[in-house]
Amino acid sequence: MKSEVRGPGSEVGPNRIAARLQANANAGRKSFVAYLSAGDPHLDATVELACAFDAAGVDVLELGVPFSDPMADGVAIQASYERALKAGATPRGVIEAVRRIRARCELPLLLFTYLNPVLAYGVEAFARDAAAAGADGVLLLDLPPEQDPAMLATLQAQGLATVCLAAPTTTAERRRFLARNSRGFLYYICRLGVTGERAELPPDLAKRVRELKKAADIPVCIGFGISSPEQAAQAAAAGDGAVVGSHLVKLVEQHGASPDLVAVVAARAKAMADAVHSVG
Amino acid sequence: MAKPAPARTPDRHGRFGPYGGRYVPETLIPALDELESGFAKAWRDKGFTGEFRRLLADFVGRPSPLTFAAKLSKETGRKVYLKREDLNHTGAHKINNALGQVLLAKRLGKKRIIAETGAGQHGVATATACALIGLKCRIYMGTEDMRRQAPNVFRMRLLGSEVVGVDSGTHTLKDAVNEALRDWVANVTDTHYCLGTAYGPHPFPLICRTFQAVIGQEARKQILKAEGRLPDALLACVGGGSNAIGLFHAFMKDATVRMFGVEAGGRGAQLGDHAARFDGGRPGVFQGAATWILQDDAGQIQGTHSVSAGLDYAAVGPEHAFLRDLGRAEYLRCSDTEALKAMHRLAETEGIIPALESSHALGRLDTVCERLKKGGIVIVNVSGRGDKDVAEVARIEGVAL
Numbered sequence: 001m002k003s004e005v006r007g008p009g010s011e012v013g014p015n016r017i018a019a020r021l022q023a024n025a026n027a028g029r030k031s032f033v034a035y036l037s038a039g040d041p042h043l044d045a046t047v048e049l050a051c052a053f054d055a056a057g058v059d060v061l062e063l064g065v066p067f068s069d070p071m072a073d074g075v076a077i078q079a080s081y082e083r084a085l086k087a088g089a090t091p092r093g094v095i096e097a098v099r100r101i102r103a104r105c106e107l108p109l110l111l112f113t114y115l116n117p118v119l120a121y122g123v124e125a126f127a128r129d130a131a132a133a134g135a136d137g138v139l140l141l142d143l144p145p146e147q148d149p150a151m152l153a154t155l156q157a158q159g160l161a162t163v164c165l166a167a168p169t170t171t172a173e174r175r176r177f178l179a180r181n182s183r184g185f186l187y188y189i190c191r192l193g194v195t196g197e198r199a200e201l202p203p204d205l206a207k208r209v210r211e212l213k214k215a216a217d218i219p220v221c222i223g224f225g226i227s228s229p230e231q232a233a234q235a236a237a238a239g240d241g242a243v244v245g246s247h248l249v250k251l252v253e254q255h256g257a258s259p260d261l262v263a264v265v266a267a268r269a270k271a272m273a274d275a276v277h278s279v280g
Numbered sequence: 281m282a283k284p285a286p287a288r289t290p291d292r293h294g295r296f297g298p299y300g301g302r303y304v305p306e307t308l309i310p311a312l313d314e315l316e317s318g319f320a321k322a323w324r325d326k327g328f329t330g331e332f333r334r335l336l337a338d339f340v341g342r343p344s345p346l347t348f349a350a351k352l353s354k355e356t357g358r359k360v361y362l363k364r365e366d367l368n369h370t371g372a373h374k375i376n377n378a379l380g381q382v383l384l385a386k387r388l389g390k391k392r393i394i395a396e397t398g399a400g401q402h403g404v405a406t407a408t409a410c411a412l413i414g415l416k417c418r419i420y421m422g423t424e425d426m427r428r429q430a431p432n433v434f435r436m437r438l439l440g441s442e443v444v445g446v447d448s449g450t451h452t453l454k455d456a457v458n459e460a461l462r463d464w465v466a467n468v469t470d471t472h473y474c475l476g477t478a479y480g481p482h483p484f485p486l487i488c489r490t491f492q493a494v495i496g497q498e499a500r501k502q503i504l505k506a507e508g509r510l511p512d513a514l515l516a517c518v519g520g521g522s523n524a525i526g527l528f529h530a531f532m533k534d535a536t537v538r539m540f541g542v543e544a545g546g547r548g549a550q551l552g553d554h555a556a557r558f559d560g561g562r563p564g565v566f567q568g569a570a571t572w573i574l575q576d577d578a579g580q581i582q583g584t585h586s587v588s589a590g591l592d593y594a595a596v597g598p599e600h601a602f603l604r605d606l607g608r609a610e611y612l613r614c615s616d617t618e619a620l621k622a623m624h625r626l627a628e629t630e631g632i633i634p635a636l637e638s639s640h641a642l643g644r645l646d647t648v649c650e651r652l653k654k655g656g657i658v659i660v661n662v663s664g665r666g667d668k669d670v671a672e673v674a675r676i677e678g679v680a681l
Contacts, residue, residue: 068580069454071461071567072305078448090578115303115565120579142303142565146293167307169468174309192307193466 016108016136017161017184020059021219021240030236031185032057032276033221034269035112035245037064037080039089041256043097047104049252050097052266054107057273059241062139065094065113072114072141074196076246080253091117091126095133102134110137110163110184123151127158137161137184145181152181163187166212168202179216186216188239189224196246198225201234209238229275236276244272289599294482297605299598302481303565304461311468316483318388323490328387335379336494339412340369344495346502346659351629356649359507359657363499363527365664366634370405372664373495373523378405378474380491382413385472392416392467395474396460398425398453398519399590399637400432401664402476407441409474417441420459424451425589428672450583453519453593457567477520478597481568485525485598492526499659500530512652513538516661517640518611519555519590521597523663528609538610540648541600542640544586545613551576555584556613557596558604571598587616587676588636590664614643620673623666635664636673 024031034053038046050061066084070077091113098109111130118126118140130138138160145152145164152162161184166175168191179186188209191202202208205222212220222235223243236242251268255261289296294316302312322328336342344367349360365373378395385393393415397403403419410417419436423445426433436443449455457480464473478488496514503511514531516524518541531537546554554560557572564573566581574582574594586592603609614622619636622643627633634642641660648658666673674681 068582069449069458069566071458072465074462075448082448085580092578116573116575116581117579119564120575120577141305142568144302144304144306144309147301147303165306167305167309169307169310171310178306189305189307192468194462 015159015161015184016106017060017110020108021185024059025219025240030276030279031059031219031221031241032232032236032273033060033062033223033241033243034058034248034272035062035064035243036252037066037077037084037249038094038097039066039084039087040080040249040252041083042087043089043093045261046097047100048262049265050101050107051104052262053269054105056266056270057277058107058269060108060110062110062112062243062245063094063098065091065111065117067114067117070114072194074194074246076197076249077195080249091121095129095135098130098135099133108136109134110139110161111135112139112141114142115140123154127155127160131158131160135160137163139163139187141165145178156183165189168192168208172211172215175212175215179218182218185219185221185240186212187243188212188220188222190222190235191225193224195224197227201231205235206238213239229271232272233275233279237279242276289602290482290486294486296599296602299569299571299601300482300485301570302568303570304481304568305465307465308468308481312481312483314388319384319483319487322384322387328383332380332383336376340375340379341367342494343498344368346499346506348506349630352645356646357654358649358652359655360645361503361511361657361659362630362632363495363659363661365495365523366632366638366662370401370408371667372401372405372635373492373526374402374405374476375408376494376526377476377488377491377522378402378409381472381474381487382406382409382415385474386413386415388472390415390470390472392471393474394418394420394460394463394471395476396420396453396456397476398456398592399588399635400425400429400436400668401590403443404432404435404439406474406476407436407439410441411439418463419443420446420456420463422446422450422452422456425453425456428589429668431671432668452584453589454567454581461567477522478525478599479520479567479569479595485569488522489525489529489599492522493529495523495526495661496528496530499527503657503659507657510534510537511659512536512656513540513648513658515540515542515641515645515648515658517542517591517637517663518596518600519544519593519637521600523661525597525599527659527661539603539608540644541609541611542644543596543611543613544588544591544640545615546585547616552583553585554613555586555591555593557594558611559613566595569595569598571601572596587619588640590635590637591640612644612647614640618643620676623673632662633666634662635666636669638663
């Protein structure tokens with residue numbers, strides 16, 4: 001059972017995301033956050049992948065709710081959204097997939113999307129339905145927290161962790177503001193640019209994450225451009241965890257029609273999770 | 281009927297009532313803060329505004345004339361005046377905003393300009409401003425629009441800009457905006473995104489309106505000189521809505537002046553067949569702003585259709601949404617066919633070939649005139665010239681060139 005995450009970000013309620021990240025932190029263990037676009041190639045596959053990720057040691061699954069115009073995403077996730085939309089994915093369908101995943105495992109689930117599909121659904125209804133289905137948090141890529149504090153409150157009132165983003169361009173004052181508004185963890189976008197794989201991590205990553213951690217008393221997970229187990233481990237070492245998205249999404253694209261889809265993608269997720277968990 | 285707008289919009293959060301705002305990825309927030317304060321400082325600096333005005337006069341050729349349309353006036357029984365933005369250098373109102381923003385970018389120390397374009401007019405204007413002011417320039421354009429507006433693609437390249445085709449989504453303006461935003465997120469420290477219309481996250485709608493307001497400021501003086509009184513109505517097409525807000529702004533407090541915006545009615549009333557956001561859309565958030573948007577039940581942004589690439593956009597500028605709520609401006613729609621007819625009409629009666637975008641405003645001239653008393657005065661914004669559309673219109677009408 002989960003209940004509300006209340007109060008400032010420093011308090012950790014029994015929300016699954018917050019609980020998992022805190023338990024890992026207490027054990028001196030880094031967290032591995034995986035991303036999948038829900039509905040790519042179809043929602044049945046998403047349910048199977050999620051359960052396989054749970055078994056593979058993934059700590060949190062970000063489930064992308066497909067949107068037609070994902071301006072913060074690179075080509076890999078854009079293309080996966082287009083495939084998912086063509087296959088008929090809707091926010092309602094994704095929430096139903098969450099319910100099916102939740103019936104089978106306790107993997108913490110973070111819905112990752114843009115504002116407009118949530119507005120179209122109705123913020124209150126979305127918060128209520130997502131929480132009732134067993135989702136644990138919401139990350140809205142185009143909602144800086146000051147734009148709609150009431151919306152964050154509505155999501156939080158249903159026990160959903162509202163994960164905020166910080167970027168390399170974020171000022172010191174704003175880092176504190178974002179950390180205060182974030183629940184579960186604070187997501188550090190480690191480079192300028194959209195989602196997508198890159199060959200190298202930024203050289204000043206550790207320094208930047210140290211600055212961010214000074215402002216945040218919740219865990220900091222690092223993402224954008226992480227494409228190998230080595231990079232995931234390196235990024236996680238700088239903070240509390242690493243997020244891998246496009247790399248897994250591309251594997252889904254390559255193996256979407258194959259009967260081995262779940263096995264192949266889960267194996268890669270396991271390699272990433274093992275690398276992150278081996279960071280001492 | 282007409283009510284004055286509140287004294288100051290947008291508010292300090294960039295909002296026009298419930299519309300506008302700043303809905304962007306976190307990475308862009310500091311750049312928007314910098315742009316907001318940099319713009320405010322520049323606009324208070326006589327050095328900056330003096331340079332802007334000098335370029336508008338010496339380079340763009342402003343003020344643009346206000347032409348009395350004698351035959352249209354006779355036909356309609358109203359006095360029809362045309363604000364001739366088509367006579368600007370580069371052939372449309374877009375240059376006012378592009379020059380202002382590129383000047384601003386240089387002042388802010390940016391090395392590189394990016395822009396989106398639909399009809400190609402904003403792309404050409406930005407490429408022109410960059411050539412003049414000496415900044416590197418890359419233009420994003422949907423591949424479908426590149427096909428429709430091939431001469432403008434070549435013009436941008438002639439001006440030394442790079443044109444990048446966008447093949448994602450619907451291959452039109454909204455996809456070019458997404459791509460420009462992605463570029464900006466990646467290169468935000470040295471790049472200015474020269475957004476082409478009164479749209480996007482705050483402060484873009486404010487900046488664009490400020491640079492375009494010269495249209496209405498001139499028109500107001502010109503009509504007072506010609507007629508000794510204010511007009512009864514203003515008429516302009518609305519894609520994002522920059523030429524309309526540029527014409528309207530100086531008249532905002534003149535409660536007797538009615539304002540009409542015309543959206544693209546396309547080829548029908550079905551979602552996907554038009555770009556009439558106020559008719560077929562509903563409020564939402566898209567590409568940085570809260571406004572009226574063409575979307576499906578699940579909040580997915582829908583494809584649009586218009587014969588005019590410059591109006592082919594799923595969302596309307598946030599200030600227009602607010603003016604409509606207030607009842608300060610009224611919004612109509614004009615179909616592809618009506619716009620084409622209006623293009624022929626102006627060409628044949630007044631010797632002016634208007635852009636297909638502007639033809640949408642002209643396509644509702646009779647509707648607006650019917651709402652005015654006999655002898656009433658209407659100013660129509662001829663926001664651009666139709667040269668760029670000649671080949672596409674010939675193709676639609678089955679004429680081999």
